[in-house]
Amino acid sequence: MDSDNANVTSETHEDSISPVRAFISIALVSIEQWWAVLLPLLITARLAYKRYASPLRSYPGPFWASCSRVWKVKSTFLGRTNWDHVELHKKYGPIVRIAPDEVSFSSPQVARHVLAAGKRFTKTDFYWVFPPPENPDIFTEIRSEVNTPFWLLILTVWQHAMKKKVANVPYSMAAMRQLSPFIDDTVEFFMSRLESYCPASDTPGFKQAGVDTKPQTVDLGKWLHYFAFDVLGEVAFGRSFGFLAAGFDKEDAIKTIDNSQRYNGVVGQIPEFDYLLRRNPLLKLIPALDPSNYLITRIAKEEMNKRRPFEVEREGKGANSDGREDLLASLIKGHLKDRERFHEGDVFSVAHGAIFAGSDSTASTMQSLFWLILSTPRVYATITAETDAAVQNGTISSTGNIDWAEAQSLSYFQACLKEAMRLRPAVGLNMTRHAPSEGVDLEGHHFPGGTRLAMNGWVLHRDREIFGEDADLYRPERWLDDEENAKVMERYMFQFGGGAHICIGRNLAILEINKVCPRLLRDYEFQLVDPTRELKATATFFVIQEGLEVYISRKGPSKA
Ligand code: HEM
Numbered sequence: 001m002d003s004d005n006a007n008v009t010s011e012t013h014e015d016s017i018s019p020v021r022a023f024i025s026i027a028l029v030s031i032e033q034w035w036a037v038l039l040p041l042l043i044t045a046r047l048a049y050k051r052y053a054s055p056l057r058s059y060p061g062p063f064w065a066s067c068s069r070v071w072k073v074k075s076t077f078l079g080r081t082n083w084d085h086v087e088l089h090k091k092y093g094p095i096v097r098i099a100p101d102e103v104s105f106s107s108p109q110v111a112r113h114v115l116a117a118g119k120r121f122t123k124t125d126f127y128w129v130f131p132p133p134e135n136p137d138i139f140t141e142i143r144s145e146v147n148t149p150f151w152l153l154i155l156t157v158w159q160h161a162m163k164k165k166v167a168n169v170p171y172s173m174a175a176m177r178q179l180s181p182f183i184d185d186t187v188e189f190f191m192s193r194l195e196s197y198c199p200a201s202d203t204p205g206f207k208q209a210g211v212d213t214k215p216q217t218v219d220l221g222k223w224l225h226y227f228a229f230d231v232l233g234e235v236a237f238g239r240s241f242g243f244l245a246a247g248f249d250k251e252d253a254i255k256t257i258d259n260s261q262r263y264n265g266v267v268g269q270i271p272e273f274d275y276l277l278r279r280n281p282l283l284k285l286i287p288a289l290d291p292s293n294y295l296i297t298r299i300a301k302e303e304m305n306k307r308r309p310f311e312v313e314r315e316g317k318g319a320n321s322d323g324r325e326d327l328l329a330s331l332i333k334g335h336l337k338d339r340e341r342f343h344e345g346d347v348f349s350v351a352h353g354a355i356f357a358g359s360d361s362t363a364s365t366m367q368s369l370f371w372l373i374l375s376t377p378r379v380y381a382t383i384t385a386e387t388d389a390a391v392q393n394g395t396i397s398s399t400g401n402i403d404w405a406e407a408q409s410l411s412y413f414q415a416c417l418k419e420a421m422r423l424r425p426a427v428g429l430n431m432t433r434h435a436p437s438e439g440v441d442l443e444g445h446h447f448p449g450g451t452r453l454a455m456n457g458w459v460l461h462r463d464r465e466i467f468g469e470d471a472d473l474y475r476p477e478r479w480l481d482d483e484e485n486a487k488v489m490e491r492y493m494f495q496f497g498g499g500a501h502i503c504i505g506r507n508l509a510i511l512e513i514n515k516v517c518p519r520l521l522r523d524y525e526f527q528l529v530d531p532t533r534e535l536k537a538t539a540t541f542f543v544i545q546e547g548l549e550v551y552i553s554r555k556g557p558s559k560a
Pocket residue numbers: 138139140164353354355357358359361362365425426427430431432494495496497498500501502503504505506508509510
């Protein structure tokens with residue numbers, strides 16, 4: 001009798017279903033039956049929430065940008081962000097919503113304010129995707145999210161400032177000029193490599209060249225790229241990467257960096273995905289995807305190892321040191337002075353990061369300069385006349401390298417360079433910052449704390465109020481017409497960013513460009529192979545350019 005009762009009780013207990021379990025099974029059955037309706041409903045609700053519940057709902061912009069990051073991913077994936085932003089602002093005005101929580105500004109005044117040091121506008125997680133994840137360098141140090149406690153924010157700003165303080169020493173103009181001889185050697189070698197492309201005739205110039213000597217096509221853009229890389233190898237590690245010597249992209253090293261920048265640009269719009277991709281530990285098991293195997297990283301590691309153990313006496317110089325202090329040596333010195341604050345990982349990441357930050361950017365700037373000059377015959381004629389006259393009157397040397405002071409005397413060249421950096425700045429994606437936690441008033445509008453504020457150099461530099469009604473045109477004369485106006489324009493140039501995060505390598509880039517470009521213009525004549533063809537520009541983070549194909553010929557005695 002007892003055992004019968006026990007069976008009845010246990011059966012009754014097993015048969016009764018708790019309300020929660022009942023709800024879950026009904027929900028699962030409903031989802032199974034209705035998912036085709038429910039899923040689109042949920043997605044629509046989420047998109048509508050993103051679009052309408054945001055305080056940015058009143059700002060104009062593309063529909064998809066207001067409810068998801070799809071618009072930004074697409075624009076970056078297609079490499080068109082620079083031009084997309086120019087078009088966006090033409091269509092929608094000075095403030096455009098480009099993502100549910102992000103607006104883009106076209107005003108250079110806003111950009112100056114937002115990028116200024118000490119205003120607590122912090123870099124967004126876009127920068128966090130850039131390698132190396134385990135040891136952020138100066139560019140990627142962003143641990144300053146808007147919701148970060150104040151003490152951590154201070155710590156982060158301090159961490160960035162600490163790294164920049166050590167790295168600023170080797171990047172100063174004085175330090176760069178001390179490295180000048182090594183840039184000169186690379187310039188000299190570059191010129192010798194170009195010689196082989198000149199017509200074999202003794203007589204210079206295209207027209208006079210022997211009838212049989214058909215000019216060869218030279219991809220000047222590629223050679224400028226090799227030059228920029230080799231200079232950085234010399235400056236950072238005291239040795240060239242050997243691209244000029246090889247005459248091609250060794251081990252596809254440049255292509256690998258460009259692909260990596262493209263990845264950073266696209267995944268930077270949706271940084272969470274980095275955990276599935278580059279930060280995914282499983283992918284590290286595939287040797288081909290291991291970044292430590294790449295040429296530039298291998299060279300950086302080799303150089304670090306050669307200089308071990310780091311000792312005060314050797315001051316971080318390489319074993320075969322020729323006495324110069326390259327970037328790596330200077331960073332090791334900084335590390336030896338304060339091992340706690342600037343540790344060994346920082347030495348590596350800052351030196352290695354310099355190659356990524358400084359190669360494509362400098363190459364892109366020189367490619368834009370040459371393409372703009374050569375595709376505007378009036379400008380090419382004027383710059384040639386200036387260079388020839390400077391040789392004639394002894395302002396610049398007639399042979400060998402051109403030094404910094406000589407290049408500064410070429411005012412039209414300087415105007416051409418500024419105008420190229422204005423119209424086609426090397427950074428094609430946005431510089432984005434978070435509004436500080438209390439929010440900010442810009443252009444008469446209030447933006448809550450955490451709003452992403454984006455600025456694109458291609459847009460800012462086309463502002464008609466600052467740069468004139470013909471701001472879309474390449475007209476170097478605008479820098480020479482009126483000194484006061486030139487100073488105003490200078491204030492609103494963002495080719496190197498601004499404020500606390502202004503480009504640390506700008507002195508190096510400008511020095512290098514001032515050495516090689518006037519020398520090229522003095523010694524050679526150039527003709528675009530196809531003057532009607534646009535330079536192909538793909539915005540990754542930097543604008544990667546292709547198609548600067550020219551005929552080149554040795555210049556004759558000066559015609560001035
Ligand atoms: C013409 C050449 C160059 C251009 C146009 C350029 C442009 C820029 C821009 C616009 C930024 C700011 C990015 C932002 O805030 O989002 C930047 C930052 C930076 N650049 Fe450059 N750059 C050039 C060359 C170099 C070189 C040669 C180096 C190093 C060798 C370098 C190293 C850096 C670093 C480390 C940062 C981060 C600075 C910080 O966040 O404090 N750049 N660059």
